């Protein structure tokens with residue numbers, strides 16, 4: 602069977618992709634050494650990619666790892682805004698991605714031009730942007746946050762009027778947790794975290810008494826209100842590993858179940874059900890654009906590359922560094 606897939610956007614034509622999975626994995630390991638490349642992967646990547654990565658983490662951990670990377674090449678197996686963040690923080694490294702088209706519905710739903718015009722209505726507000734946005738939107742922001750530190754970032758801004766973009770579900774959650782009912786929210790959403798069904802979640806919980814519901818704060822309120830624990834991907838992993846319960850219903854992208862099974866062996870992990878159970882809506886279509894074949898091509902050809910030109914890069918770096926300062 603021909604295992605060749607369409608080329609990574611921007612990658613050279615290839616006819617020599619190893620045909621067998623173990624050969625492909627061996628070649629990826631060889632290329633990592635040969636190119637002096639570090640592979641960073643998000644928890645939502647397919648399990649084979651996570652297993653080949655040098656570091657797997659949530660958005661915050663990945664940005665910290667990218668900042669301190671000293672390899673010649675950072676190969677970012679995640680989505681575009683994550684690779685941009687790596688380039689912003691460590692511009693001397695070459696940053697490459699398996700697929701340049703791996704975007705994010707939150708970043709796509711907040712075009713910088715529209716965002717700049719919207720901000721004109723809030724001239725005296727501090728602009729807090731969730732890291733899931735473009736470099737241009739970061740450059741328009743005062744502080745960046747991730748799902749693991751959004752509440753502390755907003756709490757640190759007591760006394761300031763705040764606009765929060767681009768995820769309104771995360772924004773609503775942060776407003777509640779920080780006691781700030783005055784947050785102005787940009788109306789963006791994540792297509793994956795909006796797919797879960799409250800009715801089916803309740804049915805699943807009734808059939809699994811004792812199971813804890815864990816949810817990412819990008820989920821809608823009707824899911825979050827049933828959650829025993831709400832946290833970033835790394836926070837959910839920690840909770841599942843450390844909590845006494847035997848079973849967990851997991852309301853986030855299903856790629857995380859791979860790492861959860863590793864950190865919580867023997868526990869029952871049940872993906873929260875999407876409204877439409879004929880689709881694989883709990884898999885992020887952007888994250889899933891990355892495949893082992895594209896990872897191989899990207900490491901072999903060192904393309905497609907992600908660059909963030911000046912002055913956007915320097916402007917975008919400031920609010921990210923402010924996040925590190927506020928939450929260190």
Ligand code: 13P
Pocket residue numbers: 658659660661733747748749791817819832833834835
């Ligand atoms: P985390 O920062 O929790 O890893 O979330 C990233 C993301 O894209 C969630 O959809």
Ligand code: SF4
Pocket residue numbers: 680704705706707708733791792793794819854885886887888
């Ligand atoms: Fe963006 Fe949602 Fe995919 Fe995360 S899961 S990368 S927020 S589209």
